[in-house]
Amino acid sequence: MEAKYLCPSCRNSLNVGDDIVFVGETKTGMKGIIFLSAELGDYTTHFSEDFNPVKGNVVKYICPICHFKLSNQKAKNKAQVIRINEEGKEALIVFSEIYGEYCTYEIIEDELIRSFGEPSDDLELE
């Protein structure tokens, strides 16, 4: 079984093929569809036509099913999704909302398990 990503609010699957799909919105109100690789640490991203944020833009990630904003309430400019791994274990994946900033954290029961990319020091979940 491949890892499955769920919206923390409606718990529907966000997987489409090898990607996770989101609705994205920038601060200037530009909206589009985001396809992000489902592989942790792979930052390959595809956007729908005419949605073209530049590096450094804050992109808010939104569940395409229930429209819940996936922003983490404790960490600045971070989004979060639930990941069910191959063994069925549930983790919280926290990742940067800043386009071009590559940092991802895997958290299980409030404990940081792994990080990917270039983690910043400012992750404070409590």
Ligand SMILES: [Zn+2]
């Ligand atoms: Zn949802």
